[in-house]
Amino acid sequence: MAKKAMIEREKKRERLVAKYAAKRAELKEIANDESRPMEERFKARLKLAKLPRNSSATRLHNRCQLTGRPHAYYRKLKISRIALRELGSAGQIPGMVKSSW
DSSP states (O other): OHHHHHHHHHHHHHHHHHHHHHHHHHHHHHHTOTTSOHHHHHHHHHHHHHSOGGGSGGGOOOOOTTTOOOSSEETTTTEEHHHHHHHHHTTOSTTOOOOOO
16 A cells, blocks of 8 residues: 555656746746845745745656655666566566576
């Protein structure tokens, strides 16, 4: 059950990142623009801090789509090495041949 919850949590973070990406980029541009007055840049920082934490792209983590495992993740396949082995052994991945596992 926990695996499913972690997968759903990660999907929620992805949705939030996509939803707030433009707003975050706009506020960051204002906050980092040295030509603007200090008060305006400070207000942009405060607005940025008010956004949900999970809307930051740095909060995203690569996780296996099947097991929710965060380690040993293959980016192209979006699954972990353990899930890859299981699918390969079951013959569900085209072109993958069982060697000496």
